[in-house]
Amino acid sequence: MVHIYHGKSLLATYPLHPKTPIHFEAQGDIGLVEIxxxxxxxxxxxxxxxTKRCVLSxxxxxxxxxxxxxxxxxxxxxxGTQKLALDAISE
Amino acid sequence: xxTSQESTQIPRPSLVSLEKKAxxxxxxxxxxxxxxxxxxxxxxxxxxxxxxxxxxxxxxLQSMGTKAAASLAIGRVxxxxxxxxxxxxxxFIISLTATLxxxxxxLISWRFIPRISLIGVSLMGALAHMCSQFVVVEQLFIQQxxxxxxxxxxxxxxxxxxxxxxxxxxxxTAQLTIRSR
Numbered sequence: 001m002v003h004i005y006h007g008k009s010l011l012a013t014y015p016l017h018p019k020t021p022i023h024f025e026a027q028g029d030i031g032l033v034e035i036x037x038x039x040x041x042x043x044x045x046x047x048x049x050x051t052k053r054c055v056l057s058x059x060x061x062x063x064x065x066x067x068x069x070x071x072x073x074x075x076x077x078x079x080g081t082q083k084l085a086l087d088a089i090s091e
Numbered sequence: 092x093x094t095s096q097e098s099t100q101i102p103r104p105s106l107v108s109l110e111k112k113a114x115x116x117x118x119x120x121x122x123x124x125x126x127x128x129x130x131x132x133x134x135x136x137x138x139x140x141x142x143x144x145x146x147x148x149x150x151x152l153q154s155m156g157t158k159a160a161a162s163l164a165i166g167r168v169x170x171x172x173x174x175x176x177x178x179x180x181x182x183f184i185i186s187l188t189a190t191l192x193x194x195x196x197x198l199i200s201w202r203f204i205p206r207i208s209l210i211g212v213s214l215m216g217a218l219a220h221m222c223s224q225f226v227v228v229e230q231l232f233i234q235q236x237x238x239x240x241x242x243x244x245x246x247x248x249x250x251x252x253x254x255x256x257x258x259x260x261x262x263x264t265a266q267l268t269i270r271s272r
Contacts (some may be wrong), residue, residue: 008234051182053138064240070232071181077237 002042004035005075016042016061016078028072035067035076042076044069115151115159119166122147126171138224138245141252144171145216148194149209149260154267157198164194185227192223209264210257217253221245 004011004026014022014037021038023045031048041061044054047069054069060078067076104112125144134140144167152160168190172178177186196219197212204211221242229238 005233005235007232050177050180066237066241068228068233068238070185070228073232073234075233075235075238077235079237 001079002037003077003079005077007073016080026072026074028069028074030071033069033072033074042067042078044074044076047072111155115155115163118147118151118155119163119170122163122167123170123174126167127174130171130175130177135248138241139248142217142220142249142256145193145213146256146260146263148197148216149213149257150264150267152197152201152212153209153260153264157202161194161198164190181232184231185224188227189220189224193217193220208257209261210254213257213260214250214253217249217256218246221249 002014002016004013004024006026006028011026012024014024016037017039018037021036024035024037026033026035028048032046033044033048033054034046036043036045041059043059044057044067047054049069049071051071054067054074057067060067060076063078063080063082065078068074122144125147129140129143145164147167148160148164151163165187168183168187172183172186177183193216197216200207200215201212225239225242229235
């Protein structure tokens with residue numbers, strides 16, 4: 001599941017692999033952040049911030065991955081019960 | 092008549108202290124330049140920079156002492172922010188607090204750990220910088236614990252860059268002492 005947060009508040013929750021692409025516009029501290037969830041995963045497609053580091057982060061599709069736009073205080077986090085790839089090391 | 096007499100009585104700083112100031116200013120300009128260069132250069136990820144400007148801090152620490160190194164690190168962040176255009180934005184706040192934390196860790200380890208090398212100091216600084224950056228972002232901006240999932244892989248990366256910067260600084264200071272003989 002993809003969770004979208006603004007600061008401490010949860011804005012929206014979407015499935016990671018939707019049948020049709022989802023566009024969600026999150027209202028951040030300085031403007032809108034557009035989040036796209038499609039077959040490749042989740043990404044931030046547009047942001048009102050100056051540095052655009054969130055847009056440059058690209059796609060994320062594994063459980064535990066996060067995307068963040070710090071000036072807007074928007075966090076996109078992929079959460080789930082499925083096993084993480086790196087857990088095999090500690091077994 | 093009186094003015095010329097007064098002007099001759101103005102105490103001049105000694106050539107040695109002037110030379111030291113000029114050297115420090117040169118290092119500050121170099122560090123600011125590297126800081127700006129790093130901000131515009133493409134990096135491996137949005138959360139990650141090489142920390143090349145820290146090489147200059149290490150050189151100052153080795154050749155001029157802790158005070159000069161601390162003022163150099165803070166000075167280059169402020170001057171760099173003017174050039175990049177991030178003054179007083181979240182980027183600047185994160186950068187300044189992380190630099191303050193990592194510089195104090197570096198100075199304390201340089202002062203109190205016996206026979207620590209520049210590589211060790213650089214490693215301590217890199218790890219402190221990464222950790223404090225995450226704490227600042229978590230406390231002030233994102234406020235979600237999920238953020239810390241990013242920390243372990245980035246700590247591994249910062250070990251690599253910390254070692255690289257320390258090795259470069261060791262090489263540069265060795266070359267400088269050979270040339271100045």
